[in-house]
Amino acid sequence: MLPPLAALGIAETVFYAPIAPLAVYLVHRNWPTRPRVAWYPFILLSLMRLAGGPVIIALAYDLTSEGLLIAATILLNVGVIPLLIVNFGFVLIVMTDNLSDKNRILSFAKLVRIALLFAIIVLVTGSSMATSQPNIARILQLTGYSAFGAILLGLLSTQLVFWSHRHEYHASSRTVLGGALVAAPFLIARNVYALLYYGTNYYSSVGNGLLEYHTSIWNPIVGSTVLFALMALLTEYIAICIYFYVGFSLPPDRGVAVNSTERDKITRSGRRTRRYRTRRPRKIFT
Numbered sequence: 001m002l003p004p005l006a007a008l009g010i011a012e013t014v015f016y017a018p019i020a021p022l023a024v025y026l027v028h029r030n031w032p033t034r035p036r037v038a039w040y041p042f043i044l045l046s047l048m049r050l051a052g053g054p055v056i057i058a059l060a061y062d063l064t065s066e067g068l069l070i071a072a073t074i075l076l077n078v079g080v081i082p083l084l085i086v087n088f089g090f091v092l093i094v095m096t097d098n099l100s101d102k103n104r105i106l107s108f109a110k111l112v113r114i115a116l117l118f119a120i121i122v123l124v125t126g127s128s129m130a131t132s133q134p135n136i137a138r139i140l141q142l143t144g145y146s147a148f149g150a151i152l153l154g155l156l157s158t159q160l161v162f163w164s165h166r167h168e169y170h171a172s173s174r175t176v177l178g179g180a181l182v183a184a185p186f187l188i189a190r191n192v193y194a195l196l197y198y199g200t201n202y203y204s205s206v207g208n209g210l211l212e213y214h215t216s217i218w219n220p221i222v223g224s225t226v227l228f229a230l231m232a233l234l235t236e237y238i239a240i241c242i243y244f245y246v247g248f249s250l251p252p253d254r255g256v257a258v259n260s261t262e263r264d265k266i267t268r269s270g271r272r273t274r275r276y277r278t279r280r281p282r283k284i285f286t
Contacts, residue, residue, distance in 0.1 A: 003060040003061070004060075004225040005056055005057075005059065005060035005221065005225060006056070006057045006060035006061065007225075008056060008225050008228070008229060008233075009052070009053045009054065009055070009056030009057035009059075009060065010053065010057065011229070011233075012049055012052060012053040012056065012233060013049075013050060013053030013054070015049075015233075015237060016046050016049040016050050016053070017050065019042070019045075019046040019049075019240060020043070020046040020047065020050060022042075022244065023042035023043045023045075023046050024043060026039055026042060026244065026247045026248065027039045027040050027042070027043060029247075029248075029252055030247060030250070030252055032252060032253070033252060033253050033254055034096065035089055035092045035093060035096055036089075037085060037086075037088065037089035037092060038086055038089025038090055038092065038093055038247070039086075039089070039247060041081075041082035041083070041085045041086050041089070042082065042086065042240065042243070042244075044082050045079060045082035045083065045236075045240070048075055048078065048079060048082075049075075049079065051075060052072065052075035052076060055068060055071050055072050055075055056072055056075075056076070059072045059221065063221075063222070069221070070127070070128060072221060073127050073221075074124065074127045074128070076220050076221075076228075076232075077123070077127060077141070077194060077197075077220075078120075078123065078124070078127075079190075079232070079233075079236050080145075080148060080187065080190050080191060080194065080236070081116075081119075081120055081123075081148070083183075083187055083190075083236060083239050083240070083243075084116065084148055084151060084152060084155075084187065085116065086243055087152070087155050087180055087183070087184075087187065088112050088116070088151075088155060090159075090176050090177070090179070090180040090243075090246075091108075091155055091158055091159060091162075091180070092105070092108075092109060093173065093176050093254070094159075094162050094169065094173045094176055094177060095108065097169070097170055097172065097173050097254060097256045098168070098169045098170060098173055112151065112154075112155075115147065115150075115151050116151060118147060119144045119145075119147035119148050119151065120144070122140050122141075122143050122144040122147065123140070123141055123144030123145065123148075124144075125140055126138070126139070126140030126141035126143075126144060127141060134202075134213070135202065138198055138201070138202055141198045142195070142198045142199065145191060145194045145195050145198060146195070148191055148194075149191050149195065152184075152187055152188065152191060155180075156181075156184050159177055159180050159181055159184070160181070162177055163177050163181060170254070170255065170256050171255065172250050172251070172254040172255050172256060173254075175246055175249060175250060176246055176250070178246075179242050179243060179245065179246035180246075182242055183238075183239040183242040183243060186235040186236070186238050186239040186242075187235070187239055189231055189235045190231065190232055190235045190236055190239075192231070193218065193227070193228070193231040193232050193235075194232075196216075196218040197216075197218040197219060197220065197223075200214075200216035200218050200219075201213075201214065201215050201216055201218070201219050201223075202214050220232065
């Protein structure tokens, strides 16, 4: 009989197989218009999920492998990161297309990127220490996901403020805001699952330097695979479908007539880029 964890790995691979090429096409379609941070994380997420499927299947038949356990822990728990970056990108799209204060946009982008980088470093560090220093790893992982939760709530608050002024924004921005707000509950559910997992699974000392591992139903590997599938993988997948709908429903230029040199002020690193002068076409006929 197929182990539940192996079935989960197979389902993950099957469901994300069509997502990967769609993600590549979406990035290609919307790449000319900045900001691009709202689109390319889909490629990263789909590749992580496709890589995670075989790892989970292998782990289902060898739960004693520390290497597979670490790899599965990292791949299963970092899925929320690309979606959070996409959510940030949606906010950045609204700000870029509707706000004239470019310094404000750059400051906002820099602040969120620093917070995301901190949370990612803490989470990945904690996941890599899951078998060597489990208690420290748990603290780091809880800290990382708490930071993600704070960032998500901050972005959601910003989106709600923008939504209250939506009549002043471009139609494409209203579509982006609507999609972000519809997807928000699924991202919140995904983050809550992670906090429940790290909050209820821990090690305790039993004497003689030995540790006892306490698990719960919120453990994606040895707990309830149904809960993990519903509150983690399914919520991620629904959020992706919502974001894809928004991405493919927008015109490639988002229908906003903005000077390309103004868009190029905001880059992935938050720095200003070089301006290029637009050349006038030659007159062929006089």
